[in-house]
Amino acid sequence: MPSHPLTHHEILTLVEPFTRQGHHPDLLATNRLERRLVFKPMERSFEAANESELTETLQLEGQGDEVYRLTRMLVCVTGSDDKLEAKLEIEGKDPADLLACVASIAPEWQFRFGPGFKIAKSYRLLRGSGFTRDGAPAVQKILTHMSAHVADFVVTATAPRFKADPEAAIEIQPTNGDYRMLPDDLLAVLGWDWGLMQRRKDIWKSHLRLRGREPERSRRAEGKLDRMVEHLVQTFTEAPARFHERLAFARWGVVLRRAMPLLISIGLIGAAAASARLPLADDSPVRMMMMNLPGFLMVFVFCMRRMPVIEIPPLPRRSTAPAWREPLAAAAT
Numbered sequence: 001m002p003s004h005p006l007t008h009h010e011i012l013t014l015v016e017p018f019t020r021q022g023h024h025p026d027l028l029a030t031n032r033l034e035r036r037l038v039f040k041p042m043e044r045s046f047e048a049a050n051e052s053e054l055t056e057t058l059q060l061e062g063q064g065d066e067v068y069r070l071t072r073m074l075v076c077v078t079g080s081d082d083k084l085e086a087k088l089e090i091e092g093k094d095p096a097d098l099l100a101c102v103a104s105i106a107p108e109w110q111f112r113f114g115p116g117f118k119i120a121k122s123y124r125l126l127r128g129s130g131f132t133r134d135g136a137p138a139v140q141k142i143l144t145h146m147s148a149h150v151a152d153f154v155v156t157a158t159a160p161r162f163k164a165d166p167e168a169a170i171e172i173q174p175t176n177g178d179y180r181m182l183p184d185d186l187l188a189v190l191g192w193d194w195g196l197m198q199r200r201k202d203i204w205k206s207h208l209r210l211r212g213r214e215p216e217r218s219r220r221a222e223g224k225l226d227r228m229v230e231h232l233v234q235t236f237t238e239a240p241a242r243f244h245e246r247l248a249f250a251r252w253g254v255v256l257r258r259a260m261p262l263l264i265s266i267g268l269i270g271a272a273a274a275s276a277r278l279p280l281a282d283d284s285p286v287r288m289m290m291m292n293l294p295g296f297l298m299v300f301v302f303c304m305r306r307m308p309v310i311e312i313p314p315l316p317r318r319s320t321a322p323a324w325r326e327p328l329a330a331a332a333t
Contacts, residue, residue, distance in 0.1 A: 006062070007030040014060060015039075017096035021103070023058055035062030044074075044107055052078045054066035054107060058094060067091060070098040070305075074107050076120065082149050084118055086110035090125035090139070097137065101125055104136035112226070116233040119148045121288055148229045151236040152176045152325070157208065157225050159218075168221060170206040170228075172197075183243065184289070185316070189250035190231060192257070193224070240319035258313035261284040265310055 006014075013035060014026050022042065029038035039058040046054035059071045072088040089106055092098050102125070112119040122145040128138030146157040158169045170187065174180055182204050187194040193209040208224060210217055235243055244251065 003036075006035050006037070008032075011037065011129060016093055017099055018058065018060075021099065023099075035168060036060070046076065046111075053078055056107070058099075058102075060098075062174040063091065067092050068093065068095055070095065070102055072102045074110060076111060078118060082118060084111065084120035084147065084149070085122075087122040087145070088125060089093045089123075089144075090127065092127055093240060097127070100176040100259060101139050101249045103138060103142070104132075114230075114233075116237060117150050117229050119146065119226070119229060121146050123218075133138075134150065134299075140215050142214055144226050148231045150229060153232070153236070155232065157228075159210070159219075159221065166210050167195075168210055170195075170208060172204040172206075172232075173202060176238055176325075180326060181321070182324075183316075183319075185251055186235070186243075187228060187231075187253040188254045188257075189247045190224070194228075196254075196258075234238055236324055240321045240324055244316060246318065255313045255316060258309075258311065259292060259307040261310045262312065 011030075011032075013021075014087060018025075018039060023039045026038045026040045029052045030036065031038075037060040039060075041055045041057045044054040044056050046052055053076070055072045055075045055077075057075075059073070061069045061071070063069055069089060069091045069172050074086040074088075075105075076084040076086070079082070085108075088102050088110070090098050092101075092103050093241055105123070105125070110123070112121075112122050121143060123141040124144050126140040126142060128140055130138050132138055142159075144159050148155040152175050154173050154175055156171045156173075158171075172182070183210065184197045186197050186204075187208075188196050193211070195207040195209075197206050199205075208221065208228075210221055212220060238246075
């Protein structure tokens with residue numbers, strides 16, 4: 001919590017390294033009571049995409065005990081009026097060093113443009129020790145959020161805030177209000193770490209299981225999310241029938257994965273029935289293990305982050321729809 005409002009002297013001291021870099025405080029947007037300094041937006045040159053405008057806004061917040069959080073917000077408006085936002089955050093005690101750390105990350109590194117997609121990525125920076133060979137502060141990037149425009153969809157991925165949370169939340173939302181039927185294995189065909197799609201009103205949700213430790217965890221997540229975007233671009237530029245034709249083997253793999261809880265349950269029931277006919281002594285270790293196995297399995301299931309669903313998974317079928325988009329009026333009939 002803020003200890004006291006920002007004084008005029010504190011503001012002059014804090015903004016000094018920023019004004020030397022051309023960042024001037026916006027006194028109307030600054031909140032002294034919350035110890036939050038906001039700087040005027042600056043136009044940045046941006047060559048990553050043609051006909052695009054990039055605006056940079058800095059914000060310095062006091063976190064107490066002389067600890068500050070510096071946030072850089074980049075807003076990119078492309079020629080198609082798509083608005084992409086990318087954020088950088090870093091905490092520390094020296095505002096000048098925080099500014100140098102943020103400046104070491106070029107805006108182009110937070111955006112990616114390609115045929116049919118536009119991506120913006122947000123990071124949390126961790127200050128390393130020393131400097132790099134080119135004199136920039138050593139920092140580590142932790143991926144926190146990704147947003148992509150693919151066809152008529154906005155795709156977002158939000159990394160967990162806590163290390164103990166192993167999943168990133170994925171959301172796919174149409175931008176034109178049309179009803180679209182998306183297969184529930186749209187992302188699951190990418191591998192074991194991808195979850196099934198679940199519809200919540202006009203948003204489809206899924207998840208990506210994250211593995212490893214930072215910074216390797218963020219690198220793997222970025223690679224998988226980039227692959228997801230390219231997969232969605234290819235899927236939505238083709239007819240729905242091509243999704244099944246191109247990924248039939250992967251779709252059957254998803255069916256097998258979904259059927260595993262049911263197959264394991266059937267196997268355990270069969271093993272229990274077979275054990276009753278085995279000539280085992282009452283003090284046999286095998287009999288003891290089989291009698292206690294259901295209890296251990298129950299404890300294991302309740303310790304899992306996601307409860308396994310015992311179901312008969314639907315078989316993958318080739319879609320007969322002419323296109324992915326279906327008007328609301330047609331979907332209601």
